[in-house]
């Protein structure tokens with residue numbers, strides 16, 4: 001495994017992190033989830049990403065149990081707050097009440113007394129940013145959280161948060177967690193430059209486009225049994241990539257991966273790690289073999305000619321519009 005600093009912060013994380021969205025407490029049974037976490041640890045992964053909303057808290061519980069017995073200070077545990085976790089009006093968003101109560105609940109479910117990074121899972125237009133930043137700052141001062149970050153915030157939102165934190169003498173956000181892959185590059189034009197100026201690192205999610213960049217989804221064919229596309233919840237999220245034009249282009253990456261001596265998943269994970277603004281790629285997995293396959297992308301260099309040929313193959317299927325980074329106008 002290779003390690004990188006989280007943005008300009010002093011925290012070091014594994015450049016490949018393991019995340020449990022849609023899998024733990026949901027798509028896969030607990031023994032498979034535990035096997036994936038143990039495979040990640042065997043591969044040298046120390047950074048684990050989850051959220052309160054994943055499987056309505058069950059994902060944090062499963063991860064907490066799977067990591068039990070590990071030396072806590074040898075791990076970096078990341079969680080998030082914003083999406084609804086209950087029926088109440090205050091069971092969501094970035095109000096002081098929900099951030100404080102949300103953090104306490106995440107710590108309880110994970111069976112730990114601190115989070116390495118606590119992330120605002122989207123921007124909340126119904127809460128003053130001052131209130132959100134001060135609540136996060138309090139958690140840092142209490143030692144419940146080491147660092148704070150955001151997820152899928154726009155460039156101007158990141159800039160506002162940094163300016164306000166400086167003016168108010170509050171802890172600064174150190175990271176952003178956006179979607180980023182060969183197919184989804186919407187952070188490149190605005191979010192990354194703003195983040196770099198502010199010292200934030202990107203912890204990117206869905207680096208293999210939820211499985212699509214492995215090439216296992218073939219144009220015009222049924223999705224393979226047991227894959228995310230066949231899962232009721234997962235199928236909704238992956239559908240945006242399941243278009244024949246995209247799938248045909250992805251098949252044309254197969255010879256490029258072979259030439260580079262990489263599997264398709266490794267090519268996709270290595271691709272996001274070529275970008276120095278990226279602090280880590282969070283991989284998901286439904287079985288331990290996938291963790292081992294994807295973790296082997298650590299430290300792999302892709303030469304400029306290969307990067308250019310990837311762009312040529314994917315062509316118009318690449319999404320670049322920065323307007324695609326959005327948070328809900330109203331709390332969900």
Ligand SMILES: NC(=O)c1ccc[n+]([C@@H]2O[C@H](COP(=O)([O-])OP(=O)(O)OC[C@H]3O[C@@H](n4cnc5c(N)ncnc54)[C@H](OP(=O)(O)O)[C@@H]3O)[C@@H](O)[C@H]2O)c1
Nearest residue numbers: 019020021205206207208209210211227228284285286290
């Ligand atoms: N902040 C946010 O809003 C946000 C949003 C999404 C995700 N995330 C974070 O990012 C993490 C990763 O997201 P993701 O799961 O979408 O990432 P991903 O790595 O792009 O996709 C993971 C899925 O692809 C399939 N797969 C993985 N490796 C494979 C391999 N070697 N061969 C074949 N299939 C393979 C598996 O699904 P199947 O086996 O079921 O096909 C696996 O669950 C999440 O767990 C979460 O921590 C954050």
